[in-house]
Amino acid sequence: MLQIDLWKRVLIWAVIVLGLLLAMPNAFYTRVETANDASAAIELGADTTENRDAAAEWPSFLPSGLVNLGLDLRGGAHLLAEVLVKDVYEARMEAFWPDVRDALRGERDKIGTIRWNSEAVKNGELRVRISKPEGMEHALEIVRGLARPVVSLTGAGATDLEVRGEGTEIVVTLSEAEQQATDERTLRQSLEIIRRRIDEVGTREPTIQRQGFDRILIQVPGLGSAQELKDIIGTTAQLTFQPVVSRASSADQAPGVGNEILPSLDEEGVFYILEQTPVVTGEELTNAQPSFDQNGRPAVSFTFNAAGARKFGDYTAENIGSPFAIVLDGEVISAPVIQSHIPGGSGIITGNFTVEESTNLAVLLRAGALPAGLEFLEERTIGPELGQDSIDAGKIATIVAFVAVLVFMAASYGLFGIFANIALIINIGLIFGMLSMFGATLTLPGIAGIVLTVGMAVDANVLVFERIREELKTAKGPARAIELGYEKALSAIVDANITTFITAVILFVMGSGPVRGFAITLGLGILTSVFTAIFVTRLLIVMWFERRRPKKIEV
Template sequence: MLNKYPLWKNALIILMLLIGGIYAAPNLYPDDFAVQLSGSREVHVVNQPLLDQVKQALTAKQISFKSGELTAKGGLIRFSDGQTQLKAKEVISQTLGDNYVVALNLAPTTPDWLRSIGAGPMKLGLDLRGGVHFLLEVDMALAVAQRLDVYVSEIKTKLRTDKLRYRAVNHREDGSLELKFSNADVRDKAQSLLRKDYPEFLIESEDMDGAFYLTINLTESKVREIEDYAIKQNLTTLRNRVNELGVAEPLVQRQGRNRIVVQLPGIQDAAAAKRIIGKTANLEFRLEATTDASRAVTETYPFRNENRRPNKATLEKDIIISGSSVANAQSTFDETGQPQVSITLDSKGGQLMNRTTRNAVKRRMAVLFVEHKSRTLYETVDGEQVAKRIPYVEKKIISLATIQSVLGSSFRITGLDSATESSELALLLRAGALAAPIYFVEERTVGPSLGEQNIELGVTSVQIGFALVLLFMLVYYRVFGLLANIALTINLVLLMAVMSIMSATLTLPGIAGIVLTVGMAVDANVLIFSRIREELKNGLPPQSAISAGFDRAFTTIFDANITTLLASVILFSMGTGPVKGFAITLSVGIVTSMFTAIMVTRMLVNLTYGGRALKKLSI
């Protein structure tokens, strides 16, 4: 037996190794710490003059940066370390104000020719480096106030249905509702009706200045229920938004009574993530006020498109439906190529839209974009700049169109500035509306010093384990040990290549999986080489012993690895977070180690010993 692979098989293995080397190469280029700049809206453009302004502000504060560049998504300033990055973000935020999104990021340094073929480095988990940490606060007071607004509409409808005339329904500064009546009997009937239908109300009657009032407060248990719902709904919505972003192994969880932690490992566009996650956007559909609707309560709002004339419109205060009734939303283009959002409502929302538009054909309906924002003001306290957040609500009209026919569950929103805006609006509506506004309390990279230490210790553990294995194999198996060491090195390269192609996130447990993979890979070689030694002792010629050693050890290697692979699949399907990271690394490592131990090692042995007569083997 000559132990020679055919030329095509050698060529195929070498080709796979070359591809693996190319796709593992980006891991030699670590990411730069960076601050990413983008406009909060399309009208706020990041251009070269703005970038120069940022550079001058950093220079004035003696903050060094590696480079500043314009990208397709805005601007990018690169720094040498995480601490400088954090200081620079504060300076840039103060310089640009609230019209621009300033976000922490990691900027790739992979050469363009590698990126052009889709090659990129492995993403690092938050326990290593490469993620962004957001701490968000839910506005509980506004959550309760929004629920009271819903109650106001319900109460008005119920009183009108029962023909109980009221003079006004108002919000009090203490958060309660006030109903005003002209007649005490009507007031008392309304009180009985509401107590029967709304056990969550605490209702008190009062006579004052010739008028008769009902004061409505929510019970403590109902307030707590609304707050819990707001947190749970916001958690669900934020998870949907993060999933739409395609972030690997994100963390979205509640912290305390009114805060939510969002951690995004391996994020590539932190500015877009911050803009989408933090945007408390909703829609309200309202009819335009008519000149003969003197009794209707109206409000005037500006258009989002500031160039429109006239730039304001007066709308009825009653809301037909809100964004919470949206079941699906897709970004599309109309007949003229302008961006739009195609909307599908849930059954209740479709019924309300149908009922309202049935009597409003030829009237105009507005789509009101409601956004909860916060304005940052900096005050000097004890000689230091202290940031103070002031929340506010911005409502602007996206479109005001004539209702041509009765609407149902499907229609479209036009009047958007760009395809990017329509895509983001569709994403926000599809992910679900936030039950209450959220504000950024904290944003930071997750423990950059801890991440560097974890990386250093993890790499050191792999290096020590790898070096000991190489030394053992070289001493114990000599030439065969050298060939196994080459295959083991190739195995690590292939492992990194597959992880990079999969865009898998490497965590600290994942590094443990790599260390385990090194041990399992060399274990397969030990089984093969031990079998070759046994065959030599049994009197087989060297070439026959090599062939028998590889062939007869295959079944044992396959059985041992397939059981471990099944265990790792179970870990992946049932585990979360770091457990999944370990399972992914272990699964990929098993496949690559079997390939290198059986195919690559045999190719190297064949190239070294195959095709010639041998009297003895160095094993």
């Protein structure tokens, strides 16, 4: 008998209502997007009246997920950046000097005095000069003992350092295996930090991919310019806390061995001579939040981990009355005098910040420092006008395909065709509901996938209706004909859609960019098409049949 259990009917209608509810925010795209951005800004600390009013534009009890528009639809920023991996080699050698110094300090009777050439570090080498050439072999043996195994599958059994002697100089460089492992770690870390920075400031669905050996492709829809994107990711945000040796009025002044001279960010023409080895670095930060200082000016409060808190507390206890420089990316943000012991590992960074600058700085510090600098090889800003043209063309294509299919189904199958058309409209809503739920990005190829789905969505209904026609010719009653039509067409529907779904999966796994966008909408369209054809259309027919009880039907 042609019937559907009550619990199945409730479940089918619940899925439909949920899908359409999730798709609804896309009908009010600009309004919902503004409210979402305002809510994100409030969470980051910008709790202003303007943001609260904007967030209230969309009711909080309704879904607020949107289908993100890709770069080709919305416009945005495109960057191709090269990671300067050699910067990491220099940083490693600079950080290694204290270990070499401490290891050799106890052997001065054999090797004499030791001095290092800070200029050599720029070439990725650490050069240490000893005054007694006869002690070279002993010195080399000591430094080689500082080497560690390479942490890499390809560098198994190798050490991270190469140590050799040149005259009276010990030359230390990273081994080839360690350089390869460092390059790989640097690229992975850069990708993750860029992703965290861009995601945290509220942009939608960035494309961040590695290209080649040392390049990263970054595309962010919705940004007004490539410069705005560079401002977010172009800062390495390397934060250090360094002891101040003295102030200087010129960058040409010699800082002395083991020191460096850096400019002040706020005071023009003022430079600070600092000890090159920091007391604490930004890597030991666990949190950073925008805040205000005691005078109500924007600032950034921070917290160290246990190790950083201990070092920070010990240094401030031992150096009360001495200036202490807070350095960000080679510039001294501030150099306050330590007034008292600062336990607990927390503090505040003050400067001439705006609220926006303090918020962005907190984001950068939370995301972590880029391990190396970036050189932008290519930058493009794609205007929203080009994206709007694509959207308009996609709308026209979708509407033409949609109307043509609706007219064809109604003309070919009459009332049953109208049921299929209702299911098709629900199908489009479910596609956008699933895209919104997953936070997927819709691109121009994705629109093509939806247009293709519109045509494919009625295939299952065509198979069912043609099968019902065949069953009616054998003089069976309407109810039995409808029931057999669905039963006998089911295998063909499943087989056809499974093969197409496998193709969509392969396109998603093997493809990238636009190909993936097409695969996502095609795959989701197949799932919703099967659901609407097998369950929704059948439920509509059963409800109609139960109400009318016709003795004869025409399909």
